[in-house]
Amino acid sequence: MIATDLIGIEDLECADIELILETAERMQELGERAVKKVPTLRGRTIVNLFFEASTRTRTSFEIAGKRLSADVINFSTSGSSLSKHESILDTARTLDAMQPDLVVVRHHVAGVPKRIADELDSPVINAGDGWHEHPTQALLDMLTVKQEKGRVDGLTVAIVGDISHSRVARSNIYGFLKMGAEVRVAGPPTMLPPGIETLGVKAFTSMREALDGADVVMALRIQLERLSGSLFPSVREYSDTFGLSRATLRYAKDDAIVMHPGPVNRGVELSHDLADHRPSVILDQVRNGVALRMACLYLLAGRERAIDPAVRS
């Protein structure tokens, strides 16, 4: 692996992405066993540093670490450094002094995992930062698509929803583009960020155009609190214009699959029916998440520390 941290898909080489996906496929087999544990990371300490409430992602990382026999410590805190009167970098330095082997960081503001990675000796995995990136989500999405479609190269992927405030969208845009797919984004104009085309995607405000001929349709979770920011007038209007149902899915290819990073607002961005049944692959995404995170932990924490312990003391 070329990278020493996993902060964003933007920084990854294609070879890194391929290595992670291949490693994840090997890890998957472990999940099928009765005893789902290997000693690979025995004696290593992994800290889940979560500044933003998260159950699903944190649990996924925790299970991944435990299946590799690492000691996983959850450090959850909410609120900004201002409210705690402790700077982000002080938190990082405190943690560094405890000599973890890998730190998983989630924060509600973009850039914090990168600042922490710059400060820490140990590898850092970004578990989602603000509207910036959520690299393990995009990697598990790519893994799911690869398994469903046999490839990523040459596919058309449509991402629908609040692109402006979505780290999942950004990471998937970088990832699918790097792996040779065509990527489209769609949403109300107030939710398409300025200059999004500079990332290499086509932007649409029509579901019909965005989904036309798509192999993969990814719906994003709508944050209902955006209503107060006047980004959309009502849940009903959003659901009518950008909600994904069997009817709107007809614009896509016949064998198109439906994805969602979860948790789903049922009946808003995704119909009940689609949320639970094929062609949606939402639970496959969750299942793949564990294997994918095991692969990332293994690749980043499994190798020897770059700095000689003797030098550190």
Add this chain to the structure above:
Amino acid sequence: MSRLLLRGGRLLDPASGRDETGDLLVEDGVIVAVDRKINTRGAEVLDCEGKWICPGFVDLHTHLREPGQEYKEDIASGGRSAVAGGFTSVACMANTQPVNDDPAMTDYILDRARQDSPARVYPVAAATKGLAGEVMTEMSALVDAGAVAFSDDGKTIMDSGVMRRVLEYSKLVGRPVMTHAEDRTLVADGVVNEGPVSTRLGLPGNPAVAETVHVSRDIMLAELTGAHLHVAHVSTAGAVAEIRAARERGVHVTAEVSPHHLTLTDESTSGYDTNTKMAPPLRSAEDVRACRVGLADGTLDAIATDHAPHAVHEKEVEFTAAPPGIIGFETAYAVVMAVVREDDLPPLELVRRLSTEPARILGINAGTLAVGAPADITLVDPTRRWTYDPTKGYSKSRNSPWAGCELEGRVEVTIVGGRLVFHTDRGVLAP
């Protein structure tokens, strides 16, 4: 009687248009002779070969943080940092704690400055009480106490009716109203320039039109009232165009631009370094270009640092939570020298924008090398290379995007009222 002869430097005096090699003689704090060759005896001699002899730089937009936030800066440390950057006069904004909205506070700041600061300090008083944007301050009493201008700076006056009355009333005292022109409803939560960079970084964007819209409004109000509007830290091509057009139709509007908005773009923010967070934010390359054109054609009259010290722990937080602003005194000259080198801005014009024009806007007796003027003089070496280390600077704070950068052009000597207050080899010498 003290006598100081500056010998053989490039005399750059925008007020008279002089740009030639020569000597300058100071006697008892006053410039008494400027000529190609001055023969005198008994004077201390400063060899200025290869150096520029400039009227002392004037910074019309700074934050000295005293009273109230002395852990960031105080008048003593800010004044020392100023002269180390060649600034002999600085105007300090009113957002102290308590706010400088009262003649007693203006008086206090001036008293501290007389005791502690090697640079001359000129208070900018608040335009409205408590910077609340509601009730105007006692401008007449504040000017009597020593205020030179009025501004709520970062607390932009959003109420157009209040701004109109503030501008109108300011004509009573004939002092400029300085506007931090950003429409707060358009800025919203924005912390970086809105565009491809904010989209890539996933940080809330502050659109360029937030500035242009507000500059347009303030220009219209200045046109209505006939008052002197000064636009602080212009950052957008749109604002430059609005100011240029207003000037052409005779509106009394002046403007400043900061060294960072002349040299850095929003790309500098890519590493999430909070020392690249400013208000207004670093803009696009097109905006930087427009600001440089505006500086060259005189639309932007002055260069001002917006020196804004913040403590290390305040900046080591989430990008959205960090206070905006950077320190700027000690890097300003070297940073803007890039504009001289890259855009062929004549040295005389650079000095005009660092000294003569800001002095004119503030209405203070500075910005000239004329015989009889106070001997406020800055001596610079335009080609000397050095590496900036804010931990070795004079400000109490270190929040600079140029930390560790090699810069070209260095302030060598600063003289205030005939006194040598800074020498590059000896440091700040007084008070």
